[in-house]
Amino acid sequence: MPTFARSDVSSPGPTDEPGPPEDVSNRALADTVGVPGRGNQPLAVKLADSSGPAARSQSGPTDEARRSPRDTGAPANQNGARPIDPHKALKQPIYRFQQTRPVTFRELLWQVQEMAGVPIEFDPPELEKQVADKQVTLTLRRTTVGDILRALAAKVGLVVHIQKRRVCLGKPDA
Structure with missing residues (x-):
């Protein structure tokens, strides 16, 4: 003992x-x-x-843990998560964003998508194959996640379209 x-x-x-x-x-x-x-x-x-009856009775989650989160008013998706407003997500301030070593557009886009917390899609989807492997660098100060995304898209000739629940990258309108 x-x-x-x-x-x-x-x-x-x-x-x-x-x-x-x-x-x-x-x-x-x-x-x-x-x-x-x-x-x-x-x-x-x-x-x-740890094998006694007291230990066995506490093995699962408590009733409080089983309860669903409080309803915030926004409809939940099929996973139960609340959707994120892309306009608000892209307004997040960033003091400095610096990528001086060339990386693929795909890598940097993934990083910006993680910062925003919203999905970024291509419209049409074939655009992704055309720009994914292009090498890019980017340095910005006192900016936002949205400005970083717009600058990154401009490096490969694309523009950002913000829709109700998603962000799309597409060709500029002629």
């Missing part, structure tokens, strides 16, 4: 009567406990048995 000791734990001896509570807030941990009349002795603490 494992043993634990604290210097702020004591138990009255057979003839001791409990007195007023003692302030033990400033005592440090120790390997032994001072027992009146017996000196310092190790303090034994029995740990709960």
Whole structure:
């Protein structure tokens, strides 16, 4: 059986009567406990048995954890997540965005998509194959996620279209 000791734990001896509570807030941990009349002795603490009935009854989530999150008014998608407003997501301020080493457009777009938290799609989808492997660099200061996305799209000749629940990259209108 494992043993634990604290210097702020004591138990009255057979003839001791409990007195007023003692302030033990400033005592440090120790390997032994001072027992009146017996000196310092190790303090034994029995740990709960993980196979016992008490442990089995707490194995699953609590009723509180099973409850669904409070309704915020926005309709949930099929996964139960609330949709993100792309206009708000793209307004997130960014102090500095710096990618000086050339990387593929696909890699940098993935990074911007993660920052925005909204899906970024191509319209038409064939555009992705045309620009995905182009090498790009980008450095901006005191900007937003939306400005980063617009600058990145401009590097490969695309424009950003923000729709109700998604962001699309497409060809500029002629």
